[in-house]
Amino acid sequence: MDDYITKIVFxxxxxxxxxxxxxxxxxxxxxxxxxxxxxxxLGMGLLLYFLIFGFEKKAKLRRLPLDVATVLIVIGGMIEGxxxxxxxxxxxxxxxxxxxxxxxxxxxxxxxxxxLVASTILSIFYLLVEGEF
Amino acid sequence: xxxxxxxxxxxxxxxxILFCLGCLxxxxxxxxxKKVIGINIMETSIFLFFIxxxxxxxxxxxxYDPALPADVIYINPLTSTLMLTGIVVSxxxxxxxxxxxxxxxxxxxxxxxxDIMRMR
Amino acid sequence: MExxxxxxxxxVVMIPLxxxxxxxxxxxxxxxxxxxxxIAAVAYGFYISYLLTLRVMAGEVIHYAxxxxxxxxxIELVIDELGAMMLLLLTGCSLVILLFSMKSLHxxxxxxxxxxxxxxxLLTLSAMIGMVITNDLFNLYVMVEVTGLxxxxxxxxxxxxxxxxxxxRYLLLATLGSGFLLFAIGxxxxxxxxxxxxxxxAELVQxxxxxxxxxxxxMSFITVGLxxxxxLFPLHIWLPDAHSSAPSSSSxxxxxxxxxxxxVSMLRIYFLVFGFEVFHESYxxxxxxxxxxxxILGGSLFAFVQLNLKRRLAYSTVAQIGYIFLGxxxxxxxxxxxxxLHIIIHAFMKICLFLSAGAIYYQTGRKKVTHFSGLGYxxxxxxxxxxxxxxxxxxxxxxxGFITKYGxxxxxxxxxNPYFIILIVLSGLLNAAYYFPIVWQAYFTSSHNVKLEFxxxxxxxxxxxxxxxxxxxxxxxxxxxTLDFLERAVSRMIL
Numbered sequence: 001m002d003d004y005i006t007k008i009v010f011x012x013x014x015x016x017x018x019x020x021x022x023x024x025x026x027x028x029x030x031x032x033x034x035x036x037x038x039x040x041x042l043g044m045g046l047l048l049y050f051l052i053f054g055f056e057k058k059a060k061l062r063r064l065p066l067d068v069a070t071v072l073i074v075i076g077g078m079i080e081g082x083x084x085x086x087x088x089x090x091x092x093x094x095x096x097x098x099x100x101x102x103x104x105x106x107x108x109x110x111x112x113x114x115x116l117v118a119s120t121i122l123s124i125f126y127l128l129v130e131g132e133f
Numbered sequence: 134x135x136x137x138x139x140x141x142x143x144x145x146x147x148x149x150i151l152f153c154l155g156c157l158x159x160x161x162x163x164x165x166x167k168k169v170i171g172i173n174i175m176e177t178s179i180f181l182f183f184i185x186x187x188x189x190x191x192x193x194x195x196x197y198d199p200a201l202p203a204d205v206i207y208i209n210p211l212t213s214t215l216m217l218t219g220i221v222v223s224x225x226x227x228x229x230x231x232x233x234x235x236x237x238x239x240x241x242x243x244x245x246x247x248d249i250m251r252m253r
Numbered sequence: 254m255e256x257x258x259x260x261x262x263x264x265v266v267m268i269p270l271x272x273x274x275x276x277x278x279x280x281x282x283x284x285x286x287x288x289x290x291x292i293a294a295v296a297y298g299f300y301i302s303y304l305l306t307l308r309v310m311a312g313e314v315i316h317y318a319x320x321x322x323x324x325x326x327x328i329e330l331v332i333d334e335l336g337a338m339m340l341l342l343l344t345g346c347s348l349v350i351l352l353f354s355m356k357s358l359h360x361x362x363x364x365x366x367x368x369x370x371x372x373x374x375l376l377t378l379s380a381m382i383g384m385v386i387t388n389d390l391f392n393l394y395v396m397v398e399v400t401g402l403x404x405x406x407x408x409x410x411x412x413x414x415x416x417x418x419x420x421x422r423y424l425l426l427a428t429l430g431s432g433f434l435l436f437a438i439g440x441x442x443x444x445x446x447x448x449x450x451x452x453x454x455a456e457l458v459q460x461x462x463x464x465x466x467x468x469x470x471x472m473s474f475i476t477v478g479l480x481x482x483x484x485l486f487p488l489h490i491w492l493p494d495a496h497s498s499a500p501s502s503s504s505x506x507x508x509x510x511x512x513x514x515x516x517v518s519m520l521r522i523y524f525l526v527f528g529f530e531v532f533h534e535s536y537x538x539x540x541x542x543x544x545x546x547x548x549i550l551g552g553s554l555f556a557f558v559q560l561n562l563k564r565r566l567a568y569s570t571v572a573q574i575g576y577i578f579l580g581x582x583x584x585x586x587x588x589x590x591x592x593x594l595h596i597i598i599h600a601f602m603k604i605c606l607f608l609s610a611g612a613i614y615y616q617t618g619r620k621k622v623t624h625f626s627g628l629g630y631x632x633x634x635x636x637x638x639x640x641x642x643x644x645x646x647x648x649x650x651x652x653x654g655f656i657t658k659y660g661x662x663x664x665x666x667x668x669x670n671p672y673f674i675i676l677i678v679l680s681g682l683l684n685a686a687y688y689f690p691i692v693w694q695a696y697f698t699s700s701h702n703v704k705l706e707f708x709x710x711x712x713x714x715x716x717x718x719x720x721x722x723x724x725x726x727x728x729x730x731x732x733x734x735t736l737d738f739l740e741r742a743v744s745r746m747i748l
Contacts, residue, residue, distance in 0.1 A: 031196060036217060067278070074275055124228045128235055152436065159429055168425055175432045179439065186443045212442070215391055219435065222398045226428050229402060233409060233421045240414045249418060 003052075010052050017045035025114035029106050035113025042114060043121030050125075072116040076109070144185035151178030165237070165244045169230045176223040180216045187212030262317040262330045265301045265340065266383045269294050273375035280368020288355045291371040295351055295378065299344040302337070309337040310738065324388075325452050331388040334742030338593070339385040339517055343510055346600055347378050350509075353608050353717040354502035356710075357615055361500040362410050370410050377403030377506070381514045390438045390448045393518060397434060401427040401482065404511050407503040408495050419494035426481050426491045433478030440471045441526070454526050461531070468527075472537045475522055483515035485541070485578060486548035489571045493555075496567035501611025504563060508570045509604040513596045516577055520592075524746040533584045541582040546676055548575030553683035562610050562622050565687060566603065569646070572680065573599045576661065585667035586743050591660025593739045598645070598653035598728050605642040605721035609635050612710050612718060622691050627699030629692075632708040634715055636695050638722035643688035645725045648681040653728035656736075 021042035028034030101107065139146060155175025159168050187209035193201065195210035234244060241249050272294040276287050308315060315332040318324065332340065351374070358367050380399035387393050405427070409420040442448060444464060445456035461468060477488070484492040492512075496504050523532045532538060552572030559565040577599070580592025612635045613619060613628065629636045645652035658677055665673035708715060728735065 032194065032213075036221065071278065074271075074278070124232075128228075128232055152432070155432075156429065159425055165421070172425070172428050172432075175429070179432060179435050182436065182439050183442075186439060218391070218395060222395065225402065226398070226424070229405065230421065230424055230428075233405075233417060233424065236409075236412075236417050237421065240417065253415075253418075 006052050010048065014045055014049055017048075018042060021045060021114070021118075025110055026100065026107065028110040030100065035110040036117055038110075039114035039117025040121065043118035046118060046122055047125055050122075068115070068119045072112055072119070076112050076116060144181060144188075148178045148182040148185065151175075151181065154178075163246045165234050165246060166231075168246075169227060169234070172230065173223065173227060176219065176226075180219055183212045183216050183219070259317070261301050261305060262315055262332055262386060263319060265298050265305070265344075266330075266379050266386070268297055269375040269379035269382070273372045273379065276368065276375065277372045280372070284365075284368045287368045287371045288351070291375055292348065292351050292355075294375060295344060295348045298378075298382070299341075299348050302340040302344045305332055306337040306341050309334055325447060325449055328392050329388040329449060330386050332386050333745055334738060335517065335521070335593070335746070336386045338597070338738065338742065339514065340382060342597055342600055343378065343381055343385070343514070346510055346604055347374075347506060349717040349720055350502050350505050350604060350608070353505070353611070353714050354500075355713050357502060357611050357714055358500065360615055361611075363412050366410055366412065370407075373403050373406040373410065374506070377407060377511065381510060384514050385517055388450050390441065390450060390453065394431065394435050394438055397479075397482070397515070397518070398431050400511060400514065401431060404507055407507065408499040410503065411498065411500050413498070415494070416498040419491070419498045423491045423495045426488075430478045430481030433474045433481075435478075437471045437474035437478060440467055440474070450521070450525055454528065457526065458528070468531075472523075472527065472535060475519065476537055476541065479515045479519040479522075480544075483512050483519065483578075484571055484574050486544045486551060486571065486575060489548070489552075489574075492571060493559075493564055493567040496570065497561060497563040501563070501607055501614065504567075505604045505607040505611075508567065508607060509600040512570070512574060513577075513600060516574070516581075516596065520581055520589075520746075529584075529747040538582050538584060541578055545575045545578035545582060546673070548572060549579065549676060549680045550683075553680055553687070557683065557687045560621050560623060562613075562620060562691070563607070565622060566606050566610065569684070569687075570603060572684075573603070573646075576657065576680075579673065580657075580661055580664060583661075583664045583668045583670070583673070585664045586740070586747060587660055587667050588664025589743045589747070590736065590739045591657050591664055593742065594660060594728075594732070594735065595657040597735070598657055598725065601653060601721050601724040601728065602642045602645050605638055605718060605725065606646075608714070608718050608721065609639040609642070612708070612714050615714065616708065616710050622694075625691055625694045627695070627703050629696035630699060630703045630705050632710075633705060634708050635710070635718055636692075638718045639695075640692050641722040641725055643692055645729065646688055647685045648677075651726075651729050653725040653732075655729060656732045 021038050023038070024033040024041060025035055025038030028038065152175055155171050155173075155178060158171025158174060162168050162171060189206055189208045192206040192208035195207040237249065238244055241252055243249060243252075272290060276290060279290065280287050305315060309332060315330075316324075317330040319328040319330065322328070351371075354370075354374075358370060362370060377400055380396045380403060384393060384396040384400060387396060401424070405420045405424045408416055408423060410416075438448075441453055441457075444460055444467060445453045447453045447456055476485075481488045496508050499507060549572050552568050552570075552575060556565050556568035556572065559568055573595070577592045577595050580588045580590075580595060583589075613625075613632065616632060617628070619625065619628075641652065645654035648654045648658040658681065661677055662674045665671060665677075
């Protein structure tokens with residue numbers, strides 16, 4: 001899409017979209033939202049970027065999101081499996097309500113989920129465009 | 134009395150109407166992309182239904198806040214979280230269906246169901 | 254070790270799931286090893302299912318609360334007799350099909366897709382396992398949806414025109430079905446405020462009388478929602494295309510296992526949530542009875558006119574699904590036992606038939622049933638197994654199919670409805686009319702100078718076919734142990 005107006009306008013909008021996405025991801029444990037919704041916003045912002053400014057020329061870079069997605073699924077599965085899914089007693093510190101960095105692993109997991117969702121959206125888009133894997 | 138009950142519970146009514154519209158869209162449209170839009174309408178109506186089930190009149194969002202008084206009513210967060218899962222499922226179904234439609238377009242050069250049936 | 258024993262029900266779902274996603278990366282650099290890893294994962298699942306089944310046979314019902322959240326709040330996995338039977342069937346049969354697919358896949362799907370095929374396969378398998386052992390309604394919905402997506406992926410893996418189109422139709426109708434199911438779950442949650450099946454059932458006994466219309470709507474939504482996916486007769490239109498155009502190992506798992514797990518879920522919701530008496534008195538039972546009878550006749554008649562072997566087998570699946578629905582809507586203990594037994598035996602028969610069709614295609618490239626003359630001498634092992642499965646389909650004594658036909662007949666006598674015996678005999682004759690010509694042609698219509706030779710397919714494709722044929726014979730000759738186990742499963746459901 002080689003359009004002058006979209007390019008100029010989008011240059012300013014992209015920052016707002018990405019900032020909003022990161023906000024939703026980081027505040028996942030405090031307010032509605034979280035990894036999935038924030039990752040969706042992030043992915044859509046990057047998707048718009050690629051739609052407007054053209055795709056990556058290198059095939060290797062284009063495949064990167066899919067690799068990132070699969071690796072994050074595996075790592076996330078291990079963290080979740082060890083930390084969350086195994087039967088356990090309710091121990092550990094309880095975070096203070098309303099503060100951002102008081103919950104330990106949850107912020108990290110949320111961040112991982114956000115990156116995962118964003119890269120999944122990008123890779124689905126690439127799969128649709130390229131038609132092969 | 135029946136009518137007033139209906140008006141009081143209007144979210145359920147609207148979700149049923151949307152559900153029927155979505156089903157109709159899936160079953161009768163010939164354009165495959167419109168069928169996928171029908172799927173999305175149908176699933177969204179179910180999300181609306183679930184969230185209406187969880188809602189309480191006068192309740193606040195279920196975020197614990199020490200500043201609120203102790204007798205405040207929180208709405209049921211369970212249905213909203215269930216619908217987050219539902220949204221993910223709906224998203225993946227849509228992506229998969231669109232991918233198949235792209236493939237079909239490459240094979241047949243059209244996205245109209247009756248043209249595809251004629252070309253078989 | 255004790256910790257591991259506690260985790261066993263969870264790991265049987267989780268291990269195939271994790272391995273599925275790991276295979277997606279692994280397929281990038283070592284595509285040829287994917288099949289072995291998948292086989293190892295499923296073999297692990299089979300071993301664990303065997304251990305769990307032993308514990309269930311000793312009289313224990315295994316409960317497991319996922320991540321330590323106990324029943325009404327968290328997701329609960331429950332393995333009772335029905336779940337144990339389905340676990341053993343699912344893991345065992347899919348292990349056999351995986352063994353077959355190692356060599357057969359290369360001829361049927363594009364080379365670069367073989368790695369991802371196992372990802373889809375394991376994803377479908379783990380979702381099916383989750384569906385039969387979960388005790389949570391919303392988790393059931395998620396598993397239904399994942400199974401549907403995975404099954405569509407298994408169909409579309411061939412990458413041809415017909416399979417792509419069939420898979421889109423399957424996806425649209427399956428999504429419609431799961432929408433109905435989710436709406437029904439929403440109704441149940443609204444009335445009872447719970448999602449755990451045991452708690453929903455306990456609440457529903459108290460509030461059932463107040464909401465007669467809601468109960469009606471819920472029952473019909475569940476019948477339509479799961480009926481679309483299980484191919485109940487007028488809703489079966491997606492099945493013949495999808496099952497006949499898929500690769501043969503996909504056809505085997507779709508026809509043999511995937512449609513069955515939906516029936517098991519339906520059985521659970523009817524008997525455990527609503528209760529046996531409510532189902533027995535509702536009109537839904539007569540509707541299902543009518544549709545099942547139509548399925549038995551209509552599926553057989555449709556199968557009769559098909560010339561493509563896999564299409565004929567797919568329509569035969571519609572008819573056989575009718576048997577299962579007939580058994581469980583008869584509402585007597587013999588009928589339900591026969592339905593559950595038919596789930597096992599039909600899985601054996603259909604997997605055997607579809608794998609034989611795949612092996613025939615592998616060696617000779619023939620698809621039409623009119624081109625099979627002399628095949629009994631070119632591929633003696635495959636055709637022998639095919640014959641065993643065909644005889645079992647018709648219901649000859651000493652083969653598995655006879656036991657279910659006998660059970661259904663006993664069930665319809667118990668239900669004071671002897672007309673169904675006529676239906677069962679008629680359908681057996683119809684089955685004979687469309688299976689025996691194939692067998693006859695393969696053995697008796699060859700030109701005179703053919704000589705007997707061994708099958709020219711890899712031995713990993715022959716072993717699965719033979720295992721399935723032996724399974725049919727075992728079920729036909731020694732059915733008593735399985736029947737006792739199933740009677741225990743039924744007596745737990747009908748109180």
